Amino acid sequence: MGTVETVSGAINGDELGLTLIHEHFFSSDEGVSVQWPHVRDREAEHSLALESAEAVKSHGVKTVVEPTAMLLGRDVEASRRLARETGLQIVLCTGIYTYDYLPQFLLNRDADFISSLFVHDIEEGIQGTDVKAAFVKCAADEPGVTENIEKIHRAAARASLQTGAPIMAHTRPASNTGPRQVEIFLEEGVSPEKIQMAHTGDTDDLGYIEGLLEKGVNIGLDRYGLDLFLPTAARNATLLELLKRGYADRMFLSQDFDIPIANGLDWYPPEILEQLQAAGAATDWGMTFIFEKVIPELTEGGMTEEQLNTMLVENPRRWLTGS
Ligand SMILES: [Zn+2]
Numbered sequence: 387m388g389t390v391e392t393v394s395g396a397i398n399g400d401e402l403g404l405t406l407i408h409e410h411f412f413s414s415d416e417g418v419s420v421q422w423p424h425v426r427d428r429e430a431e432h433s434l435a436l437e438s439a440e441a442v443k444s445h446g447v448k449t450v451v452e453p454t455a456m457l458l459g460r461d462v463e464a465s466r467r468l469a470r471e472t473g474l475q476i477v478l479c480t481g482i483y484t485y486d487y488l489p490q491f492l493l494n495r496d497a498d499f500i501s502s503l504f505v506h507d508i509e510e511g512i513q514g515t516d517v518k519a520a521f522v523k524c525a526a527d528e529p530g531v532t533e534n535i536e537k538i539h540r541a542a543a544r545a546s547l548q549t550g551a552p553i554m555a556h557t558r559p560a561s562n563t564g565p566r567q568v569e570i571f572l573e574e575g576v577s578p579e580k581i582q583m584a585h586t587g588d589t590d591d592l593g594y595i596e597g598l599l600e601k602g603v604n605i606g607l608d609r610y611g612l613d614l615f616l617p618t619a620a621r622n623a624t625l626l627e628l629l630k631r632g633y634a635d636r637m638f639l640s641q642d643f644d645i646p647i648a649n650g651l652d653w654y655p656p657e658i659l660e661q662l663q664a665a666g667a668a669t670d671w672g673m674t675f676i677f678e679k680v681i682p683e684l685t686e687g688g689m690t691e692e693q694l695n696t697m698l699v700e701n702p703r704r705w706l707t708g709s
């Protein structure tokens with residue numbers, strides 16, 4: 387049984403237990419945080435994170451995987467404090483969350499150099515601590531797989547090959563980013579079972595989804611509650627059909643809940659958040675939504691206990707440990 391790095395140290399894969407594979411306790415704009423720290427209320431952020439951590443624990447969650455990478459405000463000390471105060475196992479990543487932009491430092495350096503940064507986080511530790519990253523995160527969104535995005539994907543692939551760490555890729559099905567992202571990873575020689583295509587559940591286009599699954603990769607049905615991308619009923623219908631087609635062992639269930647974003651602390655000021663909510667963008671979004679509403683509906687729709695266990699326990703263990 388392989389081990390998994392958490393902010394509280396390495397654990398055995400079978401200690402992961404019930405796992406949410408994609409949630410954000412913390413996120414922030416790193417530049418703003420450093421230059422104007424007075425607009426951040428870190429104690430308020432910590433309190434909100436505590437609240438969600440206790441809420442997920444009450445549903446039996448033992449581990450939360452947090453793909454907050456560079457440019458999304460990864461904060462190892464905040465995560466470590468949250469884990470210490472709640473006993474929750476928190477798994478962090480390395481990587482870069484960008485849709486195209488890169489700072490000059492990375493713009494003018496190649497994929498191998500960027501890969502060495504990722505490897506540093508996986509082998510040495512994050513932000514000067516001995517907390518190690520357990521996986522590599524990268525992203526492609528509306529601009530597609532641009533030159534910069536391709537470079538980050540190749541860097542992620544090389545870091546994965548060198549260390550054995552799996553990769554999680556943020557995707558945008560509406561922009562058809564998935565196929566090219568997978569193609570790059572496979573070109574670099576990454577095994578498909580190490581690859582998780584996050585946000586694939588934002589579409590109900592089974593042709594697109596099966597096109598990815600046919601390559602052997604895993605998919606994230608991980609944005610439950612984000613109705614602006616796809617409402618819950620359509621997410622559930624798609625998930626049930628994929629279970630029927632036999633893909634339970636490559637599907638992940640999560641919410642991509644982002645506490646600072648959901649509380650008007652980062653991307654959106656409260657007044658814009660209110661408008662988004664009024665438009666029904668994410669009325670049910672939260673870190674326990676799948677337990678409260680989604681899982682009961684899926685069970686009613688024919689999902690078995692075994693399939694649920696596969697998605698919430700077995701798949702995270704297999705993807706994170708590689709065995
Ligand atoms: Zn996310």
